[in-house]
């Protein structure tokens with residue numbers, strides 16, 4: 131039982147700066163795990179190693195028992211700096227990604243997939259624009275559509291809702307949970323996607339978002355030599371109802387505990 135995604139004593143050094151040291155984490159298939167921690171602690175560094183965009187200096191990362199060797203279609207990535215192709219339209223950015231991964235689909239089906247996900251993130255009406263002609267939040271939504279449309283087993287999301295207004299943010303969080311749960315209303319997507327839950331590793335600065343979405347929350351210590359500080363089980367039953375979650379005692383206690391971890395136990399002043 132090696133776990134689905136396994137990070138074993140992963141370290142990352144940039145020159146003489148040891149950003150992350152001996153970071154170990156085991157994520158099971160179907161789990162949603164959030165990484166939280168202070169700005170600059172190394173959350174994106176960890177995520178980009180899992181994405182295969184950078185290599186650990188030492189340690190191992192395995193996905194389904196295989197050591198990672200660069201990026202792959204098994205991982206859908208939304209990174210702030212892993213941007214859209216500027217010369218393609220919003221639509222083409224999503225379509226091309228679907229096309230490169232789902233070679234077996236007909237052109238018509240690929241177009242349907244691109245359309246479905248652009249509608250989910252509400253970018254369908256902007257599909258003919260290029261990334262340079264849309265806002266930061268719209269770019270983020272397009273990147274999310276692109277990551278989802280390739281139907282990866284593992285979704286790696288770095289602050290995917292960071293640039294969005296509160297309403298769009300909550301809508302997309304719910305859409306993400308639907309996609310995680312393969313709860314598509316659309317028969318076409320259900321047939322194409324199967325019923326297996328996705329695995330999601332998510333970086334966020336938003337404690338409420340982390341609690342609402344996650345099964346477990348990994349609180350990172352501050353850098354240099356950042357690592358896993360504490361892993362907090364969320365334990366709220368699913369499906370989660372946003373209003374009821376907010377009133378739940380577990381939610382209130384969890385939020386207080388996470389705030390304590392971030393402000394006191396792993397507060398910035400400790401390492402200043």
Ligand SMILES: Nc1ncnc2c1ncn2[C@@H]1O[C@H](COP(=O)(O)OP(=O)(O)OP(=O)(O)O)[C@@H](O)[C@H]1O
Pocket residue numbers: 144147149167168169170171172173174175176353
């Ligand atoms: N390519 C790089 N070269 C040198 N240092 C880097 C590089 N990438 C990250 N770092 C350093 O590693 C540390 C961790 O950065 P990282 O971006 O992973 O933090 P983060 O927790 O994601 O921050 P934020 O929440 O602000 O996005 C920082 O001190 C950063 O300056």
